[in-house]
Amino acid sequence: MRRMTARPGNAHQARLLRLLRDGGPNSRAQLGDQVDLSRSKLAVEVDRLLETGLVVADGLAASRGGRRSHNIRLNPELRLLGVDIGATSVDVAVTNAELETLGHLNQPMDVREGPVAVFEQVLAMAAKLRASGLAEGFDGAGIGVPGPVRFPEGIPVAPPIMPGWDGFPVREALSQELGCPVMVDNDVNLMAMGEQHAGVARTVVDFLCVKIGTGIGCGIVVGGEVYRGTTGSAGDIGHIQAVPDGRPCACGNRGCLEAHFSGAALARDATEAAQQGLSPELAARLETNGGLTAVDVSAAAAAGDATALDLIREGGNHTGQVIAGLVSFFNPGLVVIGGGVTGLGHTLLAAIRTQVYRQSLPLATGNLPIVLGELGPTAGVIGAARLISDHLFSPA
Amino acid sequence: MRRMTARPGNAHQARLLRLLRDGGPNSRAQLGDQVDLSRSKLAVEVDRLLETGLVVADGLAASRGGRRSHNIRLNPELRLLGVDIGATSVDVAVTNAELETLGHLNQPMDVREGPVAVFEQVLAMAAKLRASGLAEGFDGAGIGVPGPVRFPEGIPVAPPIMPGWDGFPVREALSQELGCPVMVDNDVNLMAMGEQHAGVARTVVDFLCVKIGTGIGCGIVVGGEVYRGTTGSAGDIGHIQAVPDGRPCACGNRGCLEAHFSGAALARDATEAAQQGLSPELAARLETNGGLTAVDVSAAAAAGDATALDLIREGGNHTGQVIAGLVSFFNPGLVVIGGGVTGLGHTLLAAIRTQVYRQSLPLATGNLPIVLGELGPTAGVIGAARLISDHLFSPA
DNA sequence: CTACTTTTTCCACTCACAGGACAAAGAAGC
DNA sequence: GCTTCTTTGTCCTGTGAGTGGAAAAAGTAG
Numbered sequence: 061m062r063r064m065t066a067r068p069g070n071a072h073q074a075r076l077l078r079l080l081r082d083g084g085p086n087s088r089a090q091l092g093d094q095v096d097l098s099r100s101k102l103a104v105e106v107d108r109l110l111e112t113g114l115v116v117a118d119g120l121a122a123s124r125g126g127r128r129s130h131n132i133r134l135n136p137e138l139r140l141l142g143v144d145i146g147a148t149s150v151d152v153a154v155t156n157a158e159l160e161t162l163g164h165l166n167q168p169m170d171v172r173e174g175p176v177a178v179f180e181q182v183l184a185m186a187a188k189l190r191a192s193g194l195a196e197g198f199d200g201a202g203i204g205v206p207g208p209v210r211f212p213e214g215i216p217v218a219p220p221i222m223p224g225w226d227g228f229p230v231r232e233a234l235s236q237e238l239g240c241p242v243m244v245d246n247d248v249n250l251m252a253m254g255e256q257h258a259g260v261a262r263t264v265v266d267f268l269c270v271k272i273g274t275g276i277g278c279g280i281v282v283g284g285e286v287y288r289g290t291t292g293s294a295g296d297i298g299h300i301q302a303v304p305d306g307r308p309c310a311c312g313n314r315g316c317l318e319a320h321f322s323g324a325a326l327a328r329d330a331t332e333a334a335q336q337g338l339s340p341e342l343a344a345r346l347e348t349n350g351g352l353t354a355v356d357v358s359a360a361a362a363a364g365d366a367t368a369l370d371l372i373r374e375g376g377n378h379t380g381q382v383i384a385g386l387v388s389f390f391n392p393g394l395v396v397i398g399g400g401v402t403g404l405g406h407t408l409l410a411a412i413r414t415q416v417y418r419q420s421l422p423l424a425t426g427n428l429p430i431v432l433g434e435l436g437p438t439a440g441v442i443g444a445a446r447l448i449s450d451h452l453f454s455p456a
Numbered sequence: 457m458r459r460m461t462a463r464p465g466n467a468h469q470a471r472l473l474r475l476l477r478d479g480g481p482n483s484r485a486q487l488g489d490q491v492d493l494s495r496s497k498l499a500v501e502v503d504r505l506l507e508t509g510l511v512v513a514d515g516l517a518a519s520r521g522g523r524r525s526h527n528i529r530l531n532p533e534l535r536l537l538g539v540d541i542g543a544t545s546v547d548v549a550v551t552n553a554e555l556e557t558l559g560h561l562n563q564p565m566d567v568r569e570g571p572v573a574v575f576e577q578v579l580a581m582a583a584k585l586r587a588s589g590l591a592e593g594f595d596g597a598g599i600g601v602p603g604p605v606r607f608p609e610g611i612p613v614a615p616p617i618m619p620g621w622d623g624f625p626v627r628e629a630l631s632q633e634l635g636c637p638v639m640v641d642n643d644v645n646l647m648a649m650g651e652q653h654a655g656v657a658r659t660v661v662d663f664l665c666v667k668i669g670t671g672i673g674c675g676i677v678v679g680g681e682v683y684r685g686t687t688g689s690a691g692d693i694g695h696i697q698a699v700p701d702g703r704p705c706a707c708g709n710r711g712c713l714e715a716h717f718s719g720a721a722l723a724r725d726a727t728e729a730a731q732q733g734l735s736p737e738l739a740a741r742l743e744t745n746g747g748l749t750a751v752d753v754s755a756a757a758a759a760g761d762a763t764a765l766d767l768i769r770e771g772g773n774h775t776g777q778v779i780a781g782l783v784s785f786f787n788p789g790l791v792v793i794g795g796g797v798t799g800l801g802h803t804l805l806a807a808i809r810t811q812v813y814r815q816s817l818p819l820a821t822g823n824l825p826i827v828l829g830e831l832g833p834t835a836g837v838i839g840a841a842r843l844i845s846d847h848l849f850s851p852a
Numbered sequence: 853c854t855a856c857t858t859t860t861t862c863c864a865c866t867c868a869c870a871g872g873a874c875a876a877a878g879a880a881g882c
Numbered sequence: 883g884c885t886t887c888t889t890t891g892t893c894c895t896g897t898g899a900g901t902g903g904a905a906a907a908a909g910t911a912g
Binding site: 097098099100101104123125126127128 | 868869870871876877878879880
Binding site: 208217218220266278280282287288289290291292293294295296297299300301303304311313381382384385386388389390391392393418419420421422423424426427428 | 685687688692693695697699786788
């Protein structure tokens with residue numbers, strides 16, 4: 061199939077495309093109910109969209125008591141690529157234009173190997189998905205990277221955990237390789253967009269999305285739009301001080317949240333506890349695997365190991381303390397907790413909730429849900445697909 | 457003069473009104489350079505605005521090398537009322553539509569006396585300004601109150617330091633009394649709008665405005681618009697924990713920023729220091745005035761009193777610590793420090809800067825100015841006038 | 853006084869859009 | 883099977899907004 065290069069010609073068309081993306085197939089009449097355009101105008105715009113090939117007719121809709129309407133849907137052959145680059149692994153997924161995941165691959169990877177090696181792997185994974193018949197090519201790709209990004213240009217800036225990526229023109233390079241439009245963003249922002257599109261944050265306009273993985277970051281959504289800050293580093297909460305004169309952190313300060321709780325910190329604490337003989341459960345796992353990760357702590361906690369539970373609780377307390385401050389400041393309508401450590405589940409959540417509800421003022425917490433993300437590892441790739449679809453579905 | 461009741465009829469007119477407000481008198485041709493409308497269209501819209509009386513012709517502009525253009529300006533008889541209600545005093549000012557202050561009154565007041573008593577005083581002050589010939593009536597009024605506000609309705613919600621104000625329909629009541637449109641907002645948000653309109657934040661779109669007065673609050677501006685949060689309590693940073701297991705706070709927790717540094721806390725600490733004989737300077741002032749306020753500390757510091765300087769430095773450290781966290785999270789392009797304690801000046805500023813620059817990451821602080829507000833006590837009333845003018849200058 | 857600019861008005865032409873009329877297609881009731 | 887009513891889709895015309903050219907008005911520069 062030849063790739064679509066068309067873009068909506070005006071704001072009305074963009075609006076319609078987004079309605080079809082978010083609401084699935086729709087009859088012309090139903091669309092008319094949602095957009096406040098005259099029937100004639102609507103017909104003209106829909107016809108134009110049909111001409112571009114971005115949308116297609118799709119049979120007849122059920123009758124609403126009179127003549128049956130023709131269904132309209134986004135071209136089911138459109139394909140978007142969602143890439144979520146983490147610190148230690150990468151997710152690549154193919155979606156249709158309605159952002160339904162058609163195929164998903166996850167592979168371990170080390171982001172420190174640099175952009176060239178990583179994108180070689182990403183492109184190979186994309187090729188694999190293509191080869192399996194899911195796509196013949198891509199109409200757009202969204203890329204998430206674990207660090208701050210100069211958003212308009214799609215270039216990482218001074219990313220602490222990604223040596224070799226600073227200034228690498230990710231957007232341009234991948235656009236060349238893939239032959240389609242590409243947008244790049246921080247992985248945390250994409251997780252927020254994913255949960256907003258298909259997860260727990262569907263109905264909220266102002267919310268925070270805290271991702272606890274190798275590091276800790278926070279996606280900020282204001283009025284339905286991701287807020288990125290002046291230099292693209294908004295949400296970088298890993299280095300907020302959680303413990304005065306606490307542990308030394310890689311950033312040079314002491315007591316940073318990330319130094320006290322994150323995938324990396326948790327693994328280190330667990331190893332230490334195992335070596336000190338505090339936890340037979342963890343010691344056994346250390347013996348077996350030759351090392352411990354957050355997943356081991358999670359499993360130990362699930363098995364009722366007291367030390368593992370303590371570690372999680374303590375980390376949750378620190379995280380909750382920082383989040384409590386953010387809640388007072390930002391007054392969100394929802395806080396989503398996600399990332400690799402969601403396996404820690406409700407022990408973590410309970411600790412965070414306790415801190416936030418105790419420390420923030422009632423007006424801010426009164427009706428504030430604090431929940432785990434719904435999408436798990438797919439949040440990032442769905443958010444990536446949504447990022448690029450937002451771009452494709454805006455007037456040219 | 458009969459008050460203007462007209463409102464712009466469409467977005468173009470609203471745009472023109474705001475240009476005239478922010479840029480002062482302008483020729484038709486200059487306006488044309490800024491709005492991307494055809495000459496004919498522009499002429500039509502300007503004519504309509506002239507008809508409504510919102511703008512008036514104002515002689516001829518200087519030649520730009522050819523025929524001289526007619527000047528257009530906002531009707532100089534328009535009058536806006538800006539009211540900034542603090543915890544212990546109230547500011548009332550009259551401005552023209554270009555938000556130039558024509559008259560300004562400040563009186564001590566206790567917000568705890570409740571809305572009825574306070575508004576009696578405010579209305580008397582407004583009447584005084586009217587009587588002095590500055591205005592014959594008001595075309596709109598903006599009101600700032602020291603607590604969270606349900607913005608659309610203009611009603612304070614659960615304000616901690618304003619007993620008796622919870623649920624009081626400020627907007628409706630004052631609109632009745634004054635006979636003009638009224639908008640109500642948190643005083644901190646108004647200070648931010650003031651500094652944005654006429655102060656240090658003129659060129660920034662994302663910034664924070666920290667107001668240290670009786671309490672501590674923070675105005676948040678995102679993309680040029682004030683962000684108020686889900687329940688209107690965004691920016692309420694006074695109860696973020698600054699010191700673990702610190703001093704007890706009125707809110708029931710310990711270690712809140714406000715308990716360790718604010719106008720009230722500073723006065724208390726100074727009194728204590730004076731009584732313990734740590735500072736002859738402060739003791740003398742305590743003797744003279746029978747009590748100490750932040751102003752006394754400020755004066756003592758200016759006189760070189762070591763204890764006063766220490767108090768300010770320590771407070772600045774706590775404040776800076778909290779702000780450092782907010783900077784990491786929000787990545788603003790500017791931080792403005794204002795409020796009653798700006799008299800503490802550069803000692804305070806230096807302490808805050810030290811903490812922020814030390815604790816936040818370089819990407820966020822690299823190009824981040826932290827400055828004192830430029831407008832002092834007029835920031836609030838100018839912001840109030842701007843709030844209502846934004847309302848008046850939007851399509852009906 | 854002439855040549856050139858800038859501003860302003862005037863006017864004809866285009867184009868988007870709303871909304872009514874009508875045809876097409878189906879549902880519900882008899 | 884027939885009639886009546888509802889919903890959907892198409893066509894068409896009138897209206898009003900807006901553009902851009904032409905020319906007049908009012909300057910400046912030399």
